[in-house]
Amino acid sequence: MTSIPQAAPTTGSLSNAGAPPATHSTPLVEVKNLTVEFPTEDGPFRAVDGIDLHIRRGETLAIVGESGSGKSVTALSLMRLIEFGGGRIVGGSIQLAGRDGGLRDLAQESLPAMNRLRGDEIAMIFQEPMTSLNPVFTIGDQIAEAVMLHQGLGRKEARSEALAMLNKVRIPEAARLLDRYPHQLSGGMRQRVMIAMALSCRPSLLIADEPTTALDVTIQAQILRLVRQLQDEMGMAVMFITHDMGVVAEVADRVLVMYRGKKVEEGVVDDVFARPQAPYTKALLAAVPKLGSLSGAPLPRRFPVLTVEGEAGIATEAERWQDTVEPAAPPILDVDDLFTRFEVRRGLFGRLTGRIHAVERVSFKVHPGETLALVGESGCGKSTAGRTIMQLQAPDSGSIRFSGRDIFAMPEAERRRMHQKIQYIFQDPYASLNPRVTVGFSIAEPLITHNLAKGAGVEERVAQLLVDVGLSPDHAKRYPHEFSGGQRQRICIARALACEPDLIIADEAVSALDVSIQAQIVNLLMDLQEKRRLAYLFISHDMAVVERVSHRVAVMYLGQIVEIGPRQAVFENPQHAYTRRLMAAVPIADPARRDRSRPLLEGEIPSPMRKLGDEPIWAPLVEVEPGHFVARHPVGDFA
Template sequence: MSDAAVLSASASPSVPADTPRAAAALLAIDDLSVEFRSMAGVTKAVSGLSMAIMPGRTVALVGESGSGKSVTSQAILGLLPKNGVVTSGRILFRDAELGTVDLAAIPRASPQFRSIRGRSIAMVFQEPMTAFSPLHTLGDQIGEMAAAHRGASKAEIRALTAETLRLVRFPEPERAMRMYPFELSGGLRQRAMIAMALMCRPPLLIADEPTTALDVTLQAQILKLVKDLQGELDMAVLLITHDLGVVANLAEEVVVMHHGRIVESGPVETIFTRPTHPYLVSLMKAVPDFSDAEQRRLKPIREIRIDADALVRPKASGPVGEPILEARGLQKSFSLRGDRRLVGRAPARVIRALADVSLTVRRGECLGLVGESGSGKTTLARALMRAVPVDAGEIVLHGDEGPVDLVSADREAMFKVRKRMQYVFQDPFSSLDPRMTVGAILAEPLEIHEVCAPGERRERVERLLSAVGLEPSFSARYPHSFSGGQRQRIGIARALALEPELLICDEPVAALDVSVQAQILNLLKDLQKLSGLTYIFITHNLAVVNHIADRIVVMCDGAIVELAPRAELFRRPLHPYTKLLIDAVPHADLARPLDFSNLPEAGLIGRRNWPEPFTVRPDRPLPPLREVRPGHFVRASSLDGIEGIDQPADPAGVASQVARAVASLETPA
């Protein structure tokens, strides 16, 4: 679908500022237009936007990256960069002290605007680590809001800070006030950011992608927290997101933006049950979800057309279905920072990142690796690449020249292994050198491993770009000139440069919006079918791994707690941790809301109080992995009392699914 067709399919709904609805609104935006002016020209970021937010209501502003969502929030708060200009429109806000004011007409640095910003309108930013200063404690930074807007004394600020931290369900508020941001997990940092925004109890909270960087359980906790706080404080919320699952569980009204314009808006029930605009319909089709049926192909708004002829198919070093990589009994611990023991017999404080991890990766399959942040997924991936040494265990890579033990392999052997195993990183922004052109980035592994003559490298680079659906002429550009999805495709092309057999994909779509995420997932599946690649796909989102994995490994606290074929795991999960992950995924379906009552309390995600036979005791060895059905393993001390295993097994059905998956890998598309 072309962008022109999308924009012409329906007119933008309008909420003029003189209508009764806008007059009763807490915030009414009328015909807002924002543009950015630079030496390269003028870019229109928002064009003729009109919307209203009623007191105590939640309005979701939905769209892809670049649609103008964050620019709209910056215009409301007067936080536009210097080259951002509001060219037309009004932003009318009903302030308890100043009355109705037009935020678009007030100078951004005026005392009047400063009194509104923070006191009456507060914002929760997307990345809490960059929003906090690493040099100051949480108490100092959160209390600064009360000092600036209330003129409170030190004792009053301290009491109000502790009260607000309790309001956001922060464990041990008094202790937390003395901590620094880097000492907190991602979920607790986000709670601290919400606490700072709520210090003055503002009537309007703007939440800009508040859960994008969090895993599914922390995301569900933050959604529950925002919903509870809204009821307690009678607060309106402007939720900015691209995740339709979050919208379905939190919003009451929805505004859909595309290229700076509103293309559809209305109550959440109407938006999800009767979407009319082609862009919104396409956005919903791109959302991954669970299904017991065969894996469906996601439908991104703009499909990536790869050049199959440009792909170099690596020579297989074994038949499909045979083991290509085996890990046995891996263990890894990290010492905690701040251990100042000079003398003494107290044991060193350590974090157990991997605990007796054993798994087999079959040639031609996609093995999904899921779990919360801190469960050991990335440590396992880095250990398999030998980027971090393990304390115990062995890692065996099988090939034509026989098995290679990566734990004891010397430098020369590992140099050869690097060609067969490659890594796709999570962040497409920081994983590409901004000082190098795309051509130089893709040619670098060819040069290091002396794969081809210098004269052939340009042709190889152009073929790699074509293989991931990018124009060969892009090789002369720098990474900053590409979107997030295009940068991730460049990262995939770099990983394919040495014609590897195995790709380790570490959260490759976590930082991308839903449509670009669908593009990358489809691209990886197409490359697997065309080139016979083997994947280890790491993610915290079971809805994502459902669309690409053949088997799924569930990790918790450094150990594998369940392993099963994809369809079997979703149909009959056995471990309570697996069930928690599945229940925490927000569905883009009003008929399947999140069950907030089953979520663990804040700060208790890592404290596992599983019932028998799943109980893990620090003073005892881990329970073993037991095979419940063919290919389905669960970590438990015994099989007695496990709900679901007394159901009749269907080994033939599971075997046929695995056989179909293997057959699809052997047949080129």
């Protein structure tokens, strides 16, 4: 038996975490008129333009704004790392109140002096821990290195301090993890290691740059609560950079809103959320997906549209409901009793020692014009299910019927042609586009491969597809690096549409996008569904987005579907304990509803790997209301 991750016990330090922090009158950091430029062929580009901000001891300042607003450039300027990225501080001051009681201007400090300050008085957690950790050194060695460098301890003492820090960030079996490498840890564990490394010298200021963007909602909640708890214990100030307004409401004392390198609003978090003054802030908050916003509504609904004019932002509500399902029509996709497992071999002779039970007896249907959301944490099997349907992964058993025909019973040539009707949109659009060819060529490739257009017709079709996804035909001549993240995702959607598919599998297609870009992409997908009666399998861990986009929802845990039904039934009447705790972990974009006493999923999701002969216990789905099915596992236990 594998126990469900249990609710995290609340502690005394968290029970009053919503109280104002203990601050001092003199700011720890005070930035005045900070201006940062990058050289370009057309002259200097001003990424940060005259920013003023301050942070007091024990306080959390959240800096928010969409990509390109200057958030990360501001943080890197405080660390004086901006010079290593091609930028230059051309004006302003960054005053830091040191531990010795003196003030120093970091903008004027020499690089050797900054090397002594970084990690010691100012530390930073980066967005992607896998690229920030050295893959050839163990976790223990990397934390110990920072301790030896800044505290002058010997290797043995530094290793003991590394173990203490891993325990502080609540990593289970920390002593065993000291000798592991970054690739052997999950995303949540790696992010905790980064926090442990950043806190190893007990800095006065911690800069957290999008530390939870790519994490599952349950791991994100743990990391946010952990940072706040450590802040209370150590009395440090935190600069939290994010585009997730739910995270801001969860952790911040004050908020600074940036747009195109300038500060447009600053204030106490309750005031900014309740009474935003800048039009751009109002529009940004209006575009935030809020869990429960469709309570009582049976159908999905588009996001408010964010338009920006100068420094003004206008959000207009898209009133149309997504009534596109054809329930009387036969299902476009019928997955029945699907198993996908991976063999684990070890030793010199590759002896079979176990199996990863990625997908276990999964069954569901998708109708034309319907969006079925597949949700769950990393490792639950949702992406493996999507790849198996796309024939990128061979199943062990089960059937997948597309338009009434079993895909795996088809001849090989016909199965290849089936790829035309099932298309896949990946999470990272930059990684899924060839950087050496123009985007026009990437979109044209499936047209040529499947003989859907020839000669001048290819160019005309590419131009029309770019227009369909909100881009210009002229963009066909550009390369992927010349586009923003949101534009690249639109290009991937255009490429998927080139084959005129009936089903699109969107695997975390909007999880890493800014809230405004995310809303645009989701609305685009819904518009295309309305025009073409597309069916979507929408794989995600973002419950607030899932509520907006889906007609039905399937919740996965350790390869099994534990709950499936209409979106309204699952969200408003969740029956399975795992579904309830998954929703409880979603950050609420309202500081007035900040509640750190609510139960969280504690620890990592258990491993789906099992020894030979140790088969998981499967609980059949029971209908609890029309169309709403739940697995009746024994209380507290999962297979």
